[in-house]
Amino acid sequence: MKLTILGCHSATPRTNTNPTSQVLEIKNHTFLIDCGEGTQVELRRNKVKFVRIKHIFISHLHGDHCFGLVGLISTFKLLTREADLHVYAPKGLKEVITLQMKLSDSWTNYKLIFHELTSDSSELIFEDDKVEVYTIPLDHRIYTNGFLFKEKEGERKLDMNAVLNTGVDVAYYRKLKQGFDVEDNNGNLVKNESVTKPPNKPKSYAFCSDTAYNEAMLPIIKDVDVLYHESTFLEKNEKLAAPTKHSTAKQAASIAKQAKAKTLILGHYSTRYDDLNLFKEEASEIFENVKLAKDGITFEF
């Protein structure tokens, strides 16, 4: 699992900071999460191949999370994209994008499929044989979802020494990986556990921005490997966080602790703070493994 932060600042794009956008590479997928203005340029800067992006997840319709989407869709068209593009976003974005395409008479030459989100409960919105994506309802000023990306449990791994000792035919390897017992060439039963090892533990990533402190997400993100949780403010500015429905670094850490997350990544910083280390210091008092998002950096898990 590889997470590239294209932008992790709140409110507006600036000369050296970008609004929210991330790329999550997981099980051969390249998922784009949020798409603030300038995202297409940051994708280029970070050498993410446009053609690999087939699924875009938009948390909510504030500009710093979605104003770059229409431009990206338009650029995909100009680059003669052919692959389908799926957009998971709150209801309304389809209408905006469609209106803009109509007014510019610039319809995509690829299939653009909107999955409009309206539910206030967590729902499975994407699934294939290796990955599931669930919404995480958040508490913000407008309808907002985070997203939980979960690897499915993979196949068991062959213990090749043990397998070769049994003389099981190679034709049965697939069955073994799938967890079945098989027979060797003499018709003797070979128990699966004796020749395979458990699969790698599936990993998970939760993206939670923007939101007020919100314990309702805890059951959904329980035991997540990596939690990205916004921390727009420091605790000293908690009075700004509450009315704007944002969180402080301390609150983010509290959520991470209660969820028993393994790693917490902070981001969506207000531009009022020059020293982002203060966010890490504040969160680290409550939760041990805190990392700071920064535009252009990559985390590997």
Added chain:
Amino acid sequence: MKLTILGCHSATPRTNTNPTSQVLEIKNHTFLIDCGEGTQVELRRNKVKFVRIKHIFISHLHGDHCFGLVGLISTFKLLTREADLHVYAPKGLKEVITLQMKLSDSWTNYKLIFHELTSDSSELIFEDDKVEVYTIPLDHRIYTNGFLFKEKEGERKLDMNAVLNTGVDVAYYRKLKQGFDVEDNNGNLVKNESVTKPPNKPKSYAFCSDTAYNEAMLPIIKDVDVLYHESTFLEKNEKLAAPTKHSTAKQAASIAKQAKAKTLILGHYSTRYDDLNLFKEEASEIFENVKLAKDGITFEF
């Protein structure tokens, strides 16, 4: 008159090039012309004060000319702007922006006034005591206008030596600047021409992008001081220019020559060309005073 090129490339924002946007400073106005994605960042980079922008002119609704507008409007709001903002744009943009504000529940706290353009004839769309702005109907794939910015003739200038010699009272100076004859302290007529000089010649700037070769604009831009004319292609790619309704450098130069413009600025280059000097060379064969637009440079006239 001062023109700052924020972006002068066609189609898509890239790591080192920006789509169309310009700032024209003329007679104490700061006019923003077109607003591709990333314009607000380029405004910051070029240290253009946001609060000085009160009028935005949008040529057409292709993304590389307008996708940055909603973000700029939104940023103005976040910066607690109070001044009115006037947007002159083809009909439709108001609907898009209004829908986006509605979906994000983020209405401006300043007055946002759209002037929706629909006419196929040149019309006066802005006027005060010092400046006039006219549309220049262009020939593009969708409804498109260029804009002609014209200084009005200013007041006559006092020839102070001559004025002081006559002993005309200072109370009459204003009348003299306005072109009137006045009386001196002894009741003698002082002819205006004897104590004043003509005003500075008013200047004019025509912005013409995007357009096919289009002689219909000639009467409107006749004798313009500075013509910005798109040259998306070189003549060798004229077969690409015609169907996309763009121009070549040669065609832009031909328009400049026929209009008797004093200066031609080229821009809106296709990204297929690495050497932009080829545009200047091609245009210079037809028109003498050719300049190349470049992101971040300023022309003073």
